[in-house]
Amino acid sequence: QVQLVESGGGLVQAGGSLRLACAASGRTFRSHAMGWFRQAPGKERGFVAAITWDGGSTYYADSVKGRFTISRDNAKNTVYLQMNSLKPEDTAVYYCAADERFRGIATTVPDYDYWGQGTQVTVSS
Numbered sequence: 001q002v003q004l005v006e007s008g009g010g011l012v013q014a015g016g017s018l019r020l021a022c023a024a025s026g027r028t029f030r031s032h033a034m035g036w037f038r039q040a041p042g043k044e045r046g047f048v049a050a051i052t053w054d055g056g057s058t059y060y061a062d063s064v065k066g067r068f069t070i071s072r073d074n075a076k077n078t079v080y081l082q083m084n085s086l087k088p089e090d091t092a093v094y095y096c097a098a099d100e101r102f103r104g105i106a107t108t109v110p111d112y113d114y115w116g117q118g119t120q121v122t123v124s125s
Helices: none
Strands: 002-006 010-013 020-025 033-039 046-051 058-060 068-073 077-083 090-099 118-124
Touching: 002 090, 020 033, 020 090, 020 118, 033 068, 033 077, 046 068, 046 077, 058 068, 077 090
Parallel strands: 010 118
Antiparallel strands: 002 020, 020 077, 033 046, 033 090, 046 058, 068 077, 090 118
């Protein structure tokens, strides 16, 4: 079992930055691929970024490529999402997720086995 807790969300002006963190419990964290997703009101949960179990590879949605960076610190059982040049359309609840079955890049909701409770990110124009 893995429990995930996100933090770092908040209100920021367009063009600003936020850094989200996802703290994981459980000794198997370092064997899990991790991802970030987001869900805006009235929309489905969508993929944002993913990272392999060892941090060796990352992958991003086109909408955030060049602006967001996913990273992980396995010694701290934490995965991060650095978000720069934020836009109003980035406003959403952001969720981190863990995939215990496959250590590579996964981009869909069913690929992931564990989810955090989410953290709200609001970008004002």
